[in-house]
Amino acid sequence: MIHRVALFVAALAAALTLAVALAAAGFGPRAVPVSAAAATGAPAVAGPAASDPTPRVVVDNVYVKPAPTPASIVVHRTVAGTAVQGGEREDGEHQGEAPEGTDD
Secondary structure (H helix, E strand, O other), rough: OOHHHHHHHHHHHHHHHHHHHHHOOOOOOOOOOOOOOHOOOOOOHHHOOOOEEEEOOOOOOOOOOOOOOOOOOOOOOOOOOOOOOOOOOOOEOOOOOOOOOOOO
């Protein structure tokens, strides 16, 4: 139960911190500044004035040189040969010995 209370308090603290930070940054509710038009009784215009021309958007093409492809490296692994004399064969017999069951 104590863990639930601690999580609730931590969530409340995080939400309060976020609200204070957003209000300090200017994203919260704030008083509308009084302009000269509002002081004379004229309605305030929200957004840009109607006489302002819409800015023209210029699109530039930017070409980026692609990264070069890395060189291919081919690795050929070779196993050094083993000395056959005195070594064991795959079947477990020593070279030079006759297999069991034969009379040579």
